[in-house]
Each structure stands twice: as structure tokens, then as C-alpha cells.
Amino acid sequence: MMKFITEEYLRDLYRKEPFNTYKLQQGQRLTPGAAQYLSDKRIEINDKALKVKKKVPQSNQNEDKHTESKQAETAKQVRNIDLNLKRKLYYKLKSIEAVFLVTSSEILREDIFLAQNIINLGKKISNVRNVVNGKGTLETINCKECSGMNSANFITELDDCFEITEFHIQLKKGNVILKMHTLRCALQELQFEIIETYNNDDDDLKNRIIENVNSIINSLSQLICSAVGGKECQRKE
Template identity: 45%
Template sequence: MKFITEEDLRNLFRKEPFTTYEIKAGERLTPGGRQFLLDRGINMIEGDSLIEKGTEDEKMQHNEIETRNDWKQKMFYTKMKSMEVLFLITAEELLSRDVFLAQSVINLGKQFSNIKSDLNKDTVETFCCKECTGITVGNIYDDLDDCFEITEFHIQLEKGRDIIILHRLRCALREIEPFVLELFENNDGENEFCKGVIGKVNQSINTLSQMICSIFGGKKCQREI
């Protein structure tokens, strides 16, 4: 899905003014982009329909769909921004105790942030996989659940706090999938892209699981095969 922003339309209009804008397949106007066209009296064509010259019922139905899509998009982007902050908070908490682990979290956070740009490019870029006994290239995109249950026992360990804050980040990442599924609800044409985004979220989760295992068990994988 490619989102057409007000800035995109403003640049097009600056190059060559137009009176009609065609919303192509795979494109969606942002609220600012739609308002830009309305303010200038530019007709919007989607498929075979001239949106602004349709019946009142057609325009009302279209506006309801656009409004619903807009709040879904806003909800998803807001969740993504919250996750980006949580990556930074997690890295900051780790920094004084383990610089290398903190840097790993920062790197993972940067890769995770690319999901937002993936939405506009309609492609999903993956990142490197460091294999272990339980997590491999073949399953890192899957929902593998936790390698082991985190309990009150782990907070008593020397690096118990590191385990807990990484687990907190991992739990927060698991909340992303419902947002993605709702964003692409009833859109069969984007099922593969949706699966790709969820796969990248799972990859982030499983990478955190490997970090937690490395703290608890050293080089030994803690996942039960």
C-alpha cells in the first residue's frame, strides 16, 4: 500500500497543475492529501468512479470507508512510534551494564522501524538472522512463542533485570500483529504484504528471545526442541 501525502500532491501540482487526480490501485490518500485536493476543487477518480460527482449516498459511503482507513492507519503508526521509543528506553537501561547488548537492541530497533517505510513501498525488507539450535532461517519469521517462561525466579539472577526488560520489549512487540491484521482487514490483495510485515515482527521477537537466552544460558540455546 502506497500512501499519497499532501506533500506528494503539492509537488505534482507545482510541476503541472491538474483538475483531476486518479487514485490508482494500491494507493490511498492521507487525510492531508485528500484535503489538499478538496481545497483546490480537484476531482478524485478511483477506479471508474468520479468520487466528488457521485450520489450523496456514494460519497457518504466512500467517506466512511476513508475515515475508517485513516484512523486504522493512525492507530498503527502511533503504535509503531511507541515501540520505537520502547526500543530506546530498553537500550538506555542496558547501556550502563552491557554496552554490546544495548547496541544490539538499538540495531534491532532501527531494523524494526523500517516497517513504516515498508508500508509505503509495498515491500518488506528482512534483516540478517543469527541461527541457533531452536531458531533458524527456516522458522525465524514464525510465531515461536518464548524459548522459556520468564518467572519470579529470573529476577533473582545477577542479570535478572536485563532479562526482564528484554522480555517487556518482547511482550510489547507481540501486540503489533493485531494492529497489522486490523489495518489490512478485508483486503485480500494485500494478504502477502500483511504476512510479510507480521513475519518481520516475529523476526524481531525471536531475535530478542535469542538475546534473552544468551543472558540466561550463555552460548547454549534454551529452547526445547
């Protein structure tokens, strides 16, 4: 016959002689109030029945091991996919960094100031590449405010200030403009690879990398504007 131990019984027992452990005998069970009382008093419950391990059938043990093995293999595959995506992004950034260097070298013959700015932005790409590789921290890219960009929207994805067409080929700095626009397009495509790479990873890091790349893209847009119209902002609202 099951005997239930009540809170009132335990209170009387504790009042007569305080104790740190209460031993449940076979056939005894605690009422909810009694269990809460022991918990509040931080009294340990000694119940041998709870410590008896149930024998698990061999078939269930094998099934559990098989499930654990499959879960471990799946986790390993996910880790490998994530690593491969990061390596892919790393080499993509390295490739774009090289294009920055080639572009700056070609622009150097026509505009030293623009070439130096391209070199500086290429170094920012190098910084992002190192962060993707788990080294260093993201550097801040300062905003040179104009009528179309400010510190609030500089890290966001903005449309091109204006569409680059065959008209711009005819301009004095047409070659420079097209080369910078090509860089900008490559970085805009890169955004989707960043999202894919960090899809199962740290959202905060992903967002900060995207904001950093947005800043580089917007900096290129400002350089393109300067090549087209000098110091006047060419952004079309």
C-alpha cells in the same frame, strides 16, 4: 411481422459483395448463428433500435443518485477508517521504537553488546513504521541460527523459548532479561493491530509486515536466551 436474418443468408450476401457493416431494418432480428457469423467476421451491426435510449422515470433517476451518493459516502467512511487504523499503528510503532531506545540506554550500563543489538532491532521497528506510512521497503532481518531457530521458522510466530518468571529476577542479568521480555510482549500484542489495520487491504503487505515483526520478536528471544545461558540455546521444545 418479425423477420429473422439467418447465417446462410449473410454468407450468400457476403459472398456476392463483402461488407464491414450490416444494417438491421425495423422488424428484423439476427439468429444466434447469424450474430456469431458477423462477430467472427468483425462486421459491425448497425441497429438504430439498440441506440434508442429509454427514458428513465424521474423517480428512478433520483433513487439511483441517492444510492450512488450512499455508496460514495460508505466508501469514504471505509477509507477514513483504514487511514485512522494506519495512523494508530504508525504511532504505536513509534512508541515501541522509543521504548527500544530507552531500554538500550538502560541496558548499556550493564551490557554494551546487548544494548547495541537492541538499538539495531529498534532501527528495524523504524523501518516497519516507515513502510506503514507508505515510505520505503521492508528490510530483511538475518537469522542467526541456533538449535531452536532457523531460516525456515525465523519469520513465523514461535512461542517464547521459555517462560519468564520471578526466578529470572534473581539472575545476574535479571533486570536486562525483564526489560527485553517487556519489549517482546509489546511486539506480540502488536501483531493483532497489524491484522486489524490491513484487514481490508493488501494481504501480501500485511503478511510481509507480520513476518518482519516475527523476526524481530524471535531475535529478542535469542537475546534473552543469551542473557540467561550465554551461548547455549535455552529454547524448550
